[in-house]
Every structure is written in structure tokens, then in C-alpha cells.
Amino acid sequence: MPxxxxxxxxxxxxxxxxSLLPRVVxxxxxxxxxxxxxxxxxxxxxKVTEGGPDxxxxxxFTGYWWFGVLDDGRRSTxxxxxxxxVWFENPKDDPRxxxxxxxxxxxxxxxxxxxxxxxxGLDENKRRRAAGQPPFxxxxxxxxxxxxxxxxxxxxxxxxxxxxxxxxxxxLVPDIRRQVTAELQQMFKGL
Numbered sequence: 001m002p003x004x005x006x007x008x009x010x011x012x013x014x015x016x017x018x019s020l021l022p023r024v025v026x027x028x029x030x031x032x033x034x035x036x037x038x039x040x041x042x043x044x045x046x047k048v049t050e051g052g053p054d055x056x057x058x059x060x061f062t063g064y065w066w067f068g069v070l071d072d073g074r075r076s077t078x079x080x081x082x083x084x085x086v087w088f089e090n091p092k093d094d095p096r097x098x099x100x101x102x103x104x105x106x107x108x109x110x111x112x113x114x115x116x117x118x119x120x121g122l123d124e125n126k127r128r129r130a131a132g133q134p135p136f137x138x139x140x141x142x143x144x145x146x147x148x149x150x151x152x153x154x155x156x157x158x159x160x161x162x163x164x165x166x167x168x169x170x171x172l173v174p175d176i177r178r179q180v181t182a183e184l185q186q187m188f189k190g191l
Contacts (some may be wrong), residue, residue: 006179013175018056020167022046025058028163032156036070039103060153065107085140085144086113086121093136 009017011069026046035043043062051057083171088094097103101122104110113121121137 006176006183008176008179009172010175010179013171017168018048018173021056021058021164022048023169024163025060025160028160029060029153029156032152032159036150036152038069040064040070043105063105065105065114068149071153072151073147083141087120087138088136089134089138121167 023046026044030041030044030097033044040062043064045061045063047059049057049059091097093162096113096116104131122139128134
């Protein structure tokens, strides 16, 4: 039967697709994620998993728990007690992240200021206010209202799809051409 030896994609092309696809997809997504967060963009990774004989899945992940919140948003929530949102103008002053060197990846790794750290920060704010300097620690009442989300994965879909199509075309077209040529040469070898 003619062309019965052609396998699309060939084992070599499939291996190349599995190797190249994560890098192509991550590179296409990264600018959209970077618009929302440089930390997430730098942590973005892709992993190919087998879905069956004709299916390849690509999982994107960052390892940071807040990726989904930043992308999808969240509905409104209300704290049971009065809370404040605290951040530092200079991340090196923030004891929760060890002077800007330890950003938590998992929600469980995030920590609150201790009461002592909070009071010391308020005292430093008073001292700076009296000296006419900007605050050391910025404190705002916490309102956990809805967050609309950035939807960067949705915005990236068209570009990622185009990159995947182009990558597959650059791998599969020469692969198919090579296999068809080899099959034709085999068929007409004796003529």
C-alpha cells in the first residue's frame, strides 16, 4: 500500500515538538504576564505531558499562589474584623520578605507583621512625619472588595495560537516532505 510507512509526525519530529513547544508557548505568554507582574513572568514555566497517542498537553505554571488571583480576579469578600493593608515604600525595609530577598511562592509562606514590627513601623512613621520625610511604612484600611483581574492568559491566546501553528508548521512540513520523498524514492526505485 503506497505511503503506508509515513508516520505523522515522525518520532523525531514529535520529540522536537515536545522539546520546543514549552519554550515557544512560555516566550509567547511572557510579555502578557510581564505587563501584570515581572515576578510571575520570570517564574513562568511550561511542561509537556502525554494525553494519549495523538494528544500533547502543555501545562503552564509559576509556582506562585497569586497567579490565578491576578489573572482571574476575585469576588468581593468582607473581613470579619477591621484589617489594614501594609506595604513598604522600599522592599528592603519589609521584614516579611527578609529585606526583599524572600518572596513567598505559596500562600502558606506569606506572613503578617508581628505586633511589635507594626508598632515600630508606626513609631518610625511618626518620627519621619515630624522630620518632614515620607512614611517608612504605608498603612491603609483593608477593603477586600472585588478585583477584576488582568486576564493576561485570555489576551495572550491569539498570539500563543499563532506561535504554536508556526512552530508546528516549521517542524511538520519538512518532516512530511522528507517522509513522502523517501516513500516515493522507494516506490520508484526499481523503475
